[in-house]
Amino acid sequence: MLDPRIKAIEHRLSQVNNIIAVSSGKGGVGKSVIASILALILAKKGYKVGLIDLDFTSPSTHLILGVKELFPEEKEGIVPPTFENIKIMSIIYFSKDKTLSLRGQDFSDSFLEILAITKWGKLDYLILDMPPGINDATLDVIRYIRKVKFIIVTTSSILSLATAKKLIDALNILKIGIIGIIENMKSEHTHSVKDKLDKLETEFLGETSFDPELEKCFGNTQMLLKTKMAVEMEEIVNKILNVKVYE
Ligand SMILES: Nc1ncnc2c1ncn2[C@@H]1O[C@H](COP(=O)(O)OP(=O)(O)OP(=O)(O)O)[C@@H](O)[C@H]1O
Ligand SMILES: [Mg+2]
Numbered sequence: 632m633l634d635p636r637i638k639a640i641e642h643r644l645s646q647v648n649n650i651i652a653v654s655s656g657k658g659g660v661g662k663s664v665i666a667s668i669l670a671l672i673l674a675k676k677g678y679k680v681g682l683i684d685l686d687f688t689s690p691s692t693h694l695i696l697g698v699k700e701l702f703p704e705e706k707e708g709i710v711p712p713t714f715e716n717i718k719i720m721s722i723i724y725f726s727k728d729k730t731l732s733l734r735g736q737d738f739s740d741s742f743l744e745i746l747a748i749t750k751w752g753k754l755d756y757l758i759l760d761m762p763p764g765i766n767d768a769t770l771d772v773i774r775y776i777r778k779v780k781f782i783i784v785t786t787s788s789i790l791s792l793a794t795a796k797k798l799i800d801a802l803n804i805l806k807i808g809i810i811g812i813i814e815n816m817k818s819e820h821t822h823s824v825k826d827k828l829d830k831l832e833t834e835f836l837g838e839t840s841f842d843p844e845l846e847k848c849f850g851n852t853q854m855l856l857k858t859k860m861a862v863e864m865e866e867i868v869n870k871i872l873n874v875k876v877y878e
Contacts, residue, residue, distance in 0.1 A: 639747035640775055643708070647681070647754040651810065651871075652772055655784045656794030658763030661815035662784050663691040664845070666760035668861050669782075671696070671852055672868045674716040678755040681711065684721040685772070686762035687733055687741055693723050697850035708750040715852050720749050738767045743775070765798050773807055780808035780876050782836070787814060787821040799831050808876035811836035813867060834874055837867040 644650065653666040663686070670682040684690040692698075701712035702724050711720040722731065722745065733741060751757060759779070762768050772779055781802055785795040795812065802809055811834030814824045818841045825835045839860045848854035855861060 636743040636747035652759040654761040656798040657791040667695040681718040681757040814838045816841040
């Protein structure tokens with residue numbers, strides 16, 4: 632029998648124009664920071680923005696943005712609280728500081744549940760902060776959110792790049808749109824990954840530098856928007872707004 636949550640998700644996302652998964656394959660490359668800053672910049676530009684933290688076991692976006700003591704309102708579903716003009720959904724509202732370790736089907740159930748009950752309303756952009764790995768979350772997102780498009784974050788490390796290429800391959804095979812690649816933690820000692828992407832036919836969206844000041848701005852969106860990383864992201868966001876990805 633068809634899981635009724637699948638239809639519910641379609642309905643809940645029916646007024647969301649663009650859904651962007653910030654993914655990487657490899658862990659710790661800056662997905663959560665980039666997803667959070669992307670949401671902030673889009674909201675600042677006046678777009679209606681939602682952000683969902685799909686890293687159920689180690690959610691981070693609430694810490695990056697400084698979301699505290701908020702809880703969704705129940706109203707024929709749940710309405711994500713608005714913070715800095717962003718509708719933010721995170722498992723942290725329910726799990727608080729408790730450890731939440733989820734294996735396979737339990738992850739999928741939480742994923743289906745949270746997306747089936749969340750009322751986004753009209754949104755221009757919904758940003759998905761993906762957990763690391765090309766596994767449950769990636770497969771569920773592709774399976775249940777057909778209109779999703781991916782931004783892939785990588786560092787210049789061959790370890791990160793090798794996984795990014797695998798993710799690109801998988802998305803191409805499944806005909807899932809890729810908006811492009813962002814190189815994070817760029818330093819003067821690293822070679823740009825741009826030159827290494829030729830054969831992948833994937834848009835290079837730009838670089839964000841390794842920023843030693845970043846960490847102290849977590850929890851304060853005004854400070855965060857002034858970081859070198861956020862300033863560099865502004866240009867990348869303009870590119871994202873203009874990239875045409877096949878449907
Ligand atoms: N441009 C940057 N400059 C300096 N530090 C950064 C930068 N980008 C991310 N970081 C730091 O790197 C760490 C990993 O960042 P983040 O949590 O966003 O990565 P992630 O890809 O979401 O990780 P995970 O795979 O665990 O979800 C954090 O401590 C973050 O503060
Ligand atoms: Mg993360």
